[in-house]
Amino acid sequence: MPLVYLTRVEKFNAAHKLWVESWTEEENFDFFGKCANKNWHGHNYTLYVTVKGDPDPKIGFFYDAKKLGKLIREVITDRLDHSNLNLDIEFIPKGTMPTTENMAVLIWNELEPHLTGCRLHCVKLQETDSIYAEYFGEQ
Amino acid sequence: MPLVYLTRVEKFNAAHKLWVESWTEEENFDFFGKCANKNWHGHNYTLYVTVKGDPDPKIGFFYDAKKLGKLIREVITDRLDHSNLNLDIEFIPKGTMPTTENMAVLIWNELEPHLTGCRLHCVKLQETDSIYAEYFGEQ
Amino acid sequence: MPLVYLTRVEKFNAAHKLWVESWTEEENFDFFGKCANKNWHGHNYTLYVTVKGDPDPKIGFFYDAKKLGKLIREVITDRLDHSNLNLDIEFIPKGTMPTTENMAVLIWNELEPHLTGCRLHCVKLQETDSIYAEYFGEQ
Amino acid sequence: MPLVYLTRVEKFNAAHKLWVESWTEEENFDFFGKCANKNWHGHNYTLYVTVKGDPDPKIGFFYDAKKLGKLIREVITDRLDHSNLNLDIEFIPKGTMPTTENMAVLIWNELEPHLTGCRLHCVKLQETDSIYAEYFGEQ
Amino acid sequence: MPLVYLTRVEKFNAAHKLWVESWTEEENFDFFGKCANKNWHGHNYTLYVTVKGDPDPKIGFFYDAKKLGKLIREVITDRLDHSNLNLDIEFIPKGTMPTTENMAVLIWNELEPHLTGCRLHCVKLQETDSIYAEYFGEQ
Amino acid sequence: MPLVYLTRVEKFNAAHKLWVESWTEEENFDFFGKCANKNWHGHNYTLYVTVKGDPDPKIGFFYDAKKLGKLIREVITDRLDHSNLNLDIEFIPKGTMPTTENMAVLIWNELEPHLTGCRLHCVKLQETDSIYAEYFGEQ
Numbered sequence: 001m002p003l004v005y006l007t008r009v010e011k012f013n014a015a016h017k018l019w020v021e022s023w024t025e026e027e028n029f030d031f032f033g034k035c036a037n038k039n040w041h042g043h044n045y046t047l048y049v050t051v052k053g054d055p056d057p058k059i060g061f062f063y064d065a066k067k068l069g070k071l072i073r074e075v076i077t078d079r080l081d082h083s084n085l086n087l088d089i090e091f092i093p094k095g096t097m098p099t100t101e102n103m104a105v106l107i108w109n110e111l112e113p114h115l116t117g118c119r120l121h122c123v124k125l126q127e128t129d130s131i132y133a134e135y136f137g138e139q
Numbered sequence: 140m141p142l143v144y145l146t147r148v149e150k151f152n153a154a155h156k157l158w159v160e161s162w163t164e165e166e167n168f169d170f171f172g173k174c175a176n177k178n179w180h181g182h183n184y185t186l187y188v189t190v191k192g193d194p195d196p197k198i199g200f201f202y203d204a205k206k207l208g209k210l211i212r213e214v215i216t217d218r219l220d221h222s223n224l225n226l227d228i229e230f231i232p233k234g235t236m237p238t239t240e241n242m243a244v245l246i247w248n249e250l251e252p253h254l255t256g257c258r259l260h261c262v263k264l265q266e267t268d269s270i271y272a273e274y275f276g277e278q
Numbered sequence: 279m280p281l282v283y284l285t286r287v288e289k290f291n292a293a294h295k296l297w298v299e300s301w302t303e304e305e306n307f308d309f310f311g312k313c314a315n316k317n318w319h320g321h322n323y324t325l326y327v328t329v330k331g332d333p334d335p336k337i338g339f340f341y342d343a344k345k346l347g348k349l350i351r352e353v354i355t356d357r358l359d360h361s362n363l364n365l366d367i368e369f370i371p372k373g374t375m376p377t378t379e380n381m382a383v384l385i386w387n388e389l390e391p392h393l394t395g396c397r398l399h400c401v402k403l404q405e406t407d408s409i410y411a412e413y414f415g416e417q
Numbered sequence: 418m419p420l421v422y423l424t425r426v427e428k429f430n431a432a433h434k435l436w437v438e439s440w441t442e443e444e445n446f447d448f449f450g451k452c453a454n455k456n457w458h459g460h461n462y463t464l465y466v467t468v469k470g471d472p473d474p475k476i477g478f479f480y481d482a483k484k485l486g487k488l489i490r491e492v493i494t495d496r497l498d499h500s501n502l503n504l505d506i507e508f509i510p511k512g513t514m515p516t517t518e519n520m521a522v523l524i525w526n527e528l529e530p531h532l533t534g535c536r537l538h539c540v541k542l543q544e545t546d547s548i549y550a551e552y553f554g555e556q
Numbered sequence: 557m558p559l560v561y562l563t564r565v566e567k568f569n570a571a572h573k574l575w576v577e578s579w580t581e582e583e584n585f586d587f588f589g590k591c592a593n594k595n596w597h598g599h600n601y602t603l604y605v606t607v608k609g610d611p612d613p614k615i616g617f618f619y620d621a622k623k624l625g626k627l628i629r630e631v632i633t634d635r636l637d638h639s640n641l642n643l644d645i646e647f648i649p650k651g652t653m654p655t656t657e658n659m660a661v662l663i664w665n666e667l668e669p670h671l672t673g674c675r676l677h678c679v680k681l682q683e684t685d686s687i688y689a690e691y692f693g694e695q
Numbered sequence: 696m697p698l699v700y701l702t703r704v705e706k707f708n709a710a711h712k713l714w715v716e717s718w719t720e721e722e723n724f725d726f727f728g729k730c731a732n733k734n735w736h737g738h739n740y741t742l743y744v745t746v747k748g749d750p751d752p753k754i755g756f757f758y759d760a761k762k763l764g765k766l767i768r769e770v771i772t773d774r775l776d777h778s779n780l781n782l783d784i785e786f787i788p789k790g791t792m793p794t795t796e797n798m799a800v801l802i803w804n805e806l807e808p809h810l811t812g813c814r815l816h817c818v819k820l821q822e823t824d825s826i827y828a829e830y831f832g833e834q
Contacts, residue, residue, distance in 0.1 A: 002522045002552060002555065003552075003553075003556055004518045004521060004522065004550055004551070004552050005550065005551040005552070005553075006517075006518060006548075006549075006550050007548070007549050007550070007551070008547060008548060009546065009547040009548070010547070011267075011268070013180050013181060013182050013267065014180055014181060015154040015178070015179040015180050015181040016181070018754075018755065020753060020754065031754070033761060034220065034221035035221060035761075037221050037222060037223070037227070039154070039222070039223035039226045039227055040154040040179050040181065040223050041152050041153055041154050041181055041220075041221040041222060041223070042152060042153060042154040042155075042179065042180055042181005042182055043152050043181055043182065043183050044182050044183040044267055044268070050551075055516065055518045055519055055522075058437060058514075059435075059437065059448070059514060059516075060435065060513070060514025060515070060516035060518060060519045061514075061516050061518045061519075062518070065517075065548045066450060066452075069547065081173065081180075082173035082174060082176050082180040083176060083178070083180060084176065084178035084179050084180070087178045088176070088178055096755070097753075097754060097755025097756075098755070099750065099754075099755035099756050100701075100760075101699045101701060101750045101755060101756045101757070102750055102755045102756075104699060105697045105699065105750075128150075128152065128183055129150070129183070129704065130703060130704040130705070130764065131701075131702070131703060131704070131760045132701075132702050133699055133700065133701050133702070134699070134700040134702070134745075135697060135698075135699050135700070136698075136700075138697065139698055141661045141691060141694065142691075142692075142695055143657045143660060143661065143689055143690070143691050144689065144690040144691070144692075145656075145657060145687075145688075145689050146687070146688050146689070146690070147686060147687060148685065148686040148687070149686070157337075157338065159336060159337065170337070172344060174344075189690075194655065194657045194658055194661075197576060197653075198574075198576065198587070198653060198655075199574065199652070199653025199654070199655035199657060199658045200653075200655050200657045200658075201657070204656075204687045205589060205591075208686065235338070236336075236337060236338025236339075237338070238333070238337075238338035238339050239284075239343075240282045240284060240333045240338060240339045240340070241333055241338045241339075243282060244280045244282065244333075268287065269286060269287040269288070269347065270284075270285070270286060270287070270343045271284075271285050272282055272283065272284050272285070273282070273283040273285070273328075274280060274281075274282050274283070275281075275283075277280065278281060289545075289546070291458050291459060291460050291545065292458055292459060293432040293456070293457040293458050293459040294459075296615075296616070298614060298615065309615070311622060312498065312499035313499060313622075315499050315500060315501065315505070317432070317500070317501035317504045317505055318432040318457050318459065318501050319430050319431055319432050319459055319498075319499040319500060319501070320430060320431060320432040320433075320457065320458055320459005320460055321430055321459055321460070321461050322460050322461040322545055322546075359451065359458075360451035360452060360454050360458040361454060361456070361458060362454065362456035362457050362458070365456045366454070366456055374616070375614075375615060375616025375617075376616070377611070377615075377616035377617050378562075378621075379560045379562060379611045379616060379617045379618070380611055380616045380617075382560060383558045383560065383611075406428075406430065406461055407428070407461075407565065408564060408565040408566070408625065409562075409563070409564060409565070409621045410562075410563050411560055411561065411562050411563070412560070412561040412563070412606075413558060413559075413560050413561070414559075414561075416558065417559060419800045419830060419833065420830075420831075420834055421796045421799060421800065421828055421829070421830050422828065422829040422830070422831075423795075423796060423826075423827075423828050424826070424827050424828070424829070425825060425826060426824065426825040426826070427825070467829075472794070472796045472797055472800075475715060475792075476713075476715065476726070476792060476794075477713070477791070477792025477793070477794035477796060477797045478792075478794050478796045478797075479796070482795075482826045483728060483730075486825065567823075567824070569736050569737060569738055569823065570736055570737060571710040571734070571735040571736050571737040572737075590776065590777035591777060593777050593778060593779065593783070595710070595778070595779035595782045595783055596710040596735050596737065596779050597708050597709055597710050597737055597776075597777040597778060597779070598708060598709060598710040598711075598735065598736055598737005598738055599708055599737055599738065599739050600738050600739040600823055600824070637729065637736075638729035638730060638732050638736040639732060639734070639736060640732065640734035640735050640736070643734045644732070644734055684706075684708065684739055685706070685739070
């Protein structure tokens, strides 16, 4: 039976800042540059979720791509969309920096328990046209 | 002499919210939906500036595209990048809603006096993959 | 009051063929090439709807972009999505060729009566990465 | 000798439907939703073929990218373009669902015997902006 | 009869430099910066040709988009592809700077006499993701 | 500690030709086709550099994406931009064909010694919309 990888893409828009609470504003700005603007900035994020499995011979897939999109929206992107990543999101612990790198790991951990009948392979989060992070689970 | 249109594209990331100060949080949410999240959200904006003029026969352009990019960054996008559009920007009057539509007009008004040797034709501002606004000046 | 143009982008996937009923299969193939495959082919279509108006000073827009998206989906793209453009669509008269050019005009005519508080400026329909049609109404 | 991966991108447009012959129209619609429209729908597909090998020191590649494009078009995309994936394609067995997942496997099996002087690494097929499947061969 | 605009997109890759023959290398570099590298640089160009006309009621278009693509390739892009724009192209007069702005005008002049049954509306030439020029003919 | 992959995208424009010095012009043209135009052609290249590491719990990343961009520009793309890849670049040995495949390996070798605190995972170089090469180091 062939192993196939299926990727579903969803989007959300959010505000955040990079800011270590125990540092002064000047220290944050020195380290994070404009990303530490205390009044926030934001991004259009694109989320790629890749799952893998063996397509059922009769119906031709192992996980309905439309159902996967619905799951990602319900569990992840509907909650993140038009939010403040530092303040509003339950699955981002307070004090955890909402970098693209950390977000990829947190999204994996939040989404993975909801997937049955397939294995999660990769969470890729694109923050701008020039930056994205990928997480493949613990290895 | 041929009239040619030249477009330069620049980008910036910013936070904003749609929020009428004289309304309650509930009224704002009823009207603007998730765009009224009081903790802000944000976008990757793409700005298209189109100028028009007659290319100089010797050098082949009427306004150096690299110089145009530098001007747009200095006058507009370096100031907007990693900012909060409701709080941080001098040329967005307090109480003026930072919608894509208003931003296109405000960017035109801020940029136009700096352009010499060509005429500004269009300011196009893209907020997401599915929404953009264009302004062609007073007509 | 400034006149601003707002564009909303929506997508749909559909099947069609280019086929003149009064011609033989051979005549259709000679004229339309592979587009006349009697078993149909299909496309991912991208629809750009541009409206124009004067933003309200208080709320910053003349027509809510989210509301515009909802209207386009209800009146146009939800009906066209996963359809056969030659067979399934009430507002495409039987015998009218579902070319990108004709579709742009038909979508304008179907959508325009639903727009109040702004004027429709352009319907642009992209069929592939290399082909799109635009219609600006009767002129 | 370094191992390098080369990817060539080709496109095709096709109609299909997701439809189990032994089910009623209602059962198909309940399971596959709009994808089961009996009158078909369609997509612009983008195909990414990745091969791997050691570049020849003199000519700088192990498989001419232009030749790879020509091969993919002849063996795969010229046959799929403007076709009906359920009805028209010899290498898609009747009754095999033309899902993106199955298509990736079938394209691998059809293309792989034609490749000499390099190894096939991945067939990636994108169906819409939000869905794609990848197949890396039997593992 | 409705007036519809049809756009066809074609691509080519070419080398060029911005260089005034009567200037020294230093003068050229002072004025054009890196674009004056005497050993050339190059781009992937994207050409958008827009024509307008009234679709034929029977066949649904006024100019076959496939035929338009073939014409553009034969008259323009097959000649420009993999060329040196300063040295190799007959319709770029020696000493005429191959800027995007000038190229848009020259392509219009070369293509326009070949179009029958429709009117040329716009030649748009994109040089990089951040620079493009448009020409709408003499006005 | 989670292992995360971070990718940074940078661009450059350059001229090149595929040309074996010991062959005649005819032999080169027979083998490389239009890529052997003796007067050069060129491309807009897009470079994807992927590094991997364990994000620092306090600051949320293992290598600052902005710093990574600055490094790539200084060490690689500022040197390649507006250059002739056959003539101008110190780290492309004379006689080494500047194919996308070879460039990916050469960029890896040039960049890798500058990376501290993370491991280089992949250099991907895109030459056109339909061709890219990837190199993952010696394996």
